[in-house]
Amino acid sequence: MKAIFSVISLSLLFLLSACSVANQVRDGKTAYEAKQYKVAVGLLQKEFNKAKTRLEKGKIAYMLGLSLKATNQSEQAIDWFQKAYDNQAGTDALKEMAQALKMAGRYADAKEAYKNLGIEIGSPYEYRKEIAACDVAEGWKKIKTPEYSVEPATFNSKYADYAPVFFKDQLVITSDRATATGDKKVYAWTGNDFSDLFAVNTQTGDASNFSAAINTMANEGTATFNANFTEVFFTRCTGTKKEDQFCKIMHSVFDGTSWIAPEPLSFQQAGINYGQPCLSADGKTLYYSALHPDGWGGHDIWMSERVGSEWTEPKLLPRTINTLGDELFPSLDNDTLYFSSDTHPGMGGLDIFKTYRLKNGDWAPAFNLKPPINSMGDDFGFLVDYQSKRDSGVTSMGYFTSSRSEGQGNDDIYTFERRYVPPPPPPPVAERPKEEPKAKLILDGFVLEKIFQDANNPNSKVLGRKPLPESKVDIKIGNKTETITVDAEGHFRLELSENLDYNFLASHPGYLNNSAKFSTKGIAKDPKNPEQIFEIEIVLDKIYLDKEIRLENIYYDLDKWDIRADAQPTLDKLAETLKLNPKVRIQLSSHTDCRGTDVYNESLSQKRAQSAVDYLISKGIEAQRLEARGYGEGVPEATCACARCSEDEHQLNRRTAFRVVE
Known part of the structure; x- marks a missing residue:
């Protein structure tokens, strides 16, 4: 499931990105631009066969690949991105093909595509992380996990089912199955209905509309409840037929008879997507994901605390959790926070990670759950089950959502069990050094410039970034400032102190100054990882004097x-x-x-x-x-x-x- 911003699945698009209402269309391009991807696939395939020039074929093949990707058909998308690239669609097609190869688990092919992409745009720097991630994923793919059993849940449908949470003795899931409320015209993105909350009996598999007060003609989903199930927080995406839809976190209270009309939480700003709320067991802290301009980049995990009936100004979680990419679908198990990310090292799409809060309030480094929980597809919505009866030997069990290829819908809910398996005999213990290495926090900074399709036109397409050697960086720490010069790779390295804010100002002759910030507040040192390495990127814009x-x-x-x-x-x-x-x-x-x-x-x-x-x-x-x-x-x-x-x-x-x- 991939979104416009590159790695989010179809289900996520329902509840985080702007959506468009289905319109009648007659050609593939119009269907694609209206986000009617299910309709676009059929039309574009016919139009590709009729196209007379390579350029026209390339454009059609690229739209077709994106439409297949948006409907969770990554394997088929690979062939169309290849056709698009072969027919002059350019580096966008090659980039999409590389990502699709990674999500298909074809890591060697993906690395080769990323290497070719870096060469083509003139900057190996741009895709070094993707290549490194493929190396890591190749190793994880070989991991044997006899202690785990993972199975599709019996209540999955042929539609998208995802983000389970407990409601009394039932599960509440999000689904776009045929009985969903909403515009009775098919939702053309997927060919399915709008999404709603459904109550599921896990024994019988029966699913029913959760509440008419909650489910409307809009898209609803990703719910969280308080401990006694008298409050619900959920996501609703709504807008007029002529506008993009923005998503907000809604709140409703059960009055003893029914759920009252939901209201949006007061801290949310206009024009920003909020979603996937997660409430702490004591009902005092709400975690959620938002695409906010004050975040670290992409979608980030935020938190707000309840004081009386009001919510405090939201706080951004630290860089141990949030990255320059997307962090989504937070969930809690006591003091452990689970979330999904497309930027922490992972298997392909979104992977599930866990962290926890230390006694001093800092957050531990994010840990990838690895296979079989994570796959080459998108994995998210992790839920630990304490309600179901456990067999002896089962140490943990629960649910999660995945778009992995063996599912029956766009996204499916899976059950997992972890049993105790005696560990193998330990290897011979090497002589330990007299003193354990001291844990460090390291920041790698890069000063970059944009690569334009037309080097003389700042309004032309940006193909990527490349290092800007010999740039100066002023580093301000409290009242102290020091200036350094980056190396030939545009790089500088800094050992960080705990609980401090760092401000950076980068400059280069002929370029506009730009700034960045980093904070070690909330970041815990990890004794098991002697060096935690973080990154910042500062992009400088070239001055095009007297050019619009x-x-x-x-x-x-x-x-x-x-x-x-x-x-x-x-x-x-x-x-x-x-x-x-x-x-x-x-x-x-x-x-x-x-x-x-x-x-x-x-x-x-x-x-x-x-x-x-x-x-x-x-x-x-x-x-x-x-x-x-x-x-x-x-x-x-x-x-x-x-x-x-x-x-x-x-x-x-x-x-x-x-x-x-x-």
Whole structure:
């Protein structure tokens, strides 16, 4: 199950990513763009056979591979990504093929594809982690685990079933099976219905709609309950037919007769996806995953504590847990926190990891559960079972979700048992050193620059990153600052102290300064691992003097020029860049499409550009460093005849940009 951000499964997409409502489509490209992947597969296969040029075949094959991946058909996707690459679809197709090979357990082929990808974009650095992960996974795949037995749960359906939790003597699962509430038109992403919460009798396998108050026409799922089952927290993704859907954590209370109308938790912000809540046994701490701009990267695990009836400002869990990638589906077993990650070393897709909180409040390093719990597919939603009767010799048992190939649905729930198996005789003990090595926390930093498809065009596609040698890095620790120069690989190494915040400012002549931060707060040293190694990456943007650089996600309402809430994060980031580069002056420019009169368009674009400038001034940027310029329709990016411009071309011309003028 893979999402837009590269490693999330279909089920996760239901409850973490933006979704689109099914529309009637007549061709594969339209179906694909509408995220109607089940529909797209059939249409694109026919269109590929009719395509007359290699370029056209490459585009179709690439969309087909992505559609198959989105519907958990990785093996079939590999062939189509190969066809796409062979037909000039470029490095995107090769990258997708490498990931699909990894998820199929074809690690040697995946390593070769990643190596070729690094050579093609001109940066072996970009895929070094993926190659190393394939080496690790190859070793884990050979592990023998006689103590474990893993079986598909008897209540799985041919649909997606996932994220089990206990509710009294039943399980509550998330599923998009045919009896789900929601739009009765088929959900075109999968060909199935919308997702809902279902109560499952584990003895009979019978599943019923959990509650009409909880399940609606939207997508619901991934629930958690308090200890006496009078509260439920769950994810709901909703939006209008013309908008993307955002997911929120909802809360409902059982009043003795029924569940009351759910309400979203108050700490959630607009335009951000929240999901997969997990409540501690005492009901005081809520863990969840969110794609938040203040996170470490991708989706991260956060926590909030309940004080009375209010929830505290959420806290980001430390880098022992969160990475630059995606961390998802937290669950608890007493003091042990389980979660899934696509970036900690793993088998292919999402792997399940565990950690626990130490007496001093720090979190232990994440430990991969390895096979047979983890597989080449996506594995998540781990649940320990203390309710079922155990045979003698069973030390632990429970459930988890997996998209592994032997399942019957898109995602299936599996049961596991772990029995006591006497360990083999220990090997001869080597003479121990007089003193155990002292555990260390090590930070590897990299200063990088972007690789553009057109080296002279900062608006062209970014193919990857490569090291930027001889960059300077100012490291601030408390009131002390030291400056170092990175090596030929753009690398520097730092031994970290405990319970400190580190701030980094990287610079290079001809590039914009950029910053990064790292904190050892909450990170525990591991005596079993003498060196815990973490990474940060600082990407510097080359200064293209007097060249326009498009600002993404800057939109305005019709005939208006005020800065919308969804445009603020982009301008906030620009403001931060200007603060880090106090000598830089920029021009903020706004453009319209060709519709409307010249005078109207020039006036509107000038007001929009001035609004952007005013917003930056409100964020502390000096007015003399900013210039507003409205170009109207005079400098189009798409040079089509106005009457023949597509809506995409009109959107391309309706843009806000900046250029460095000094």
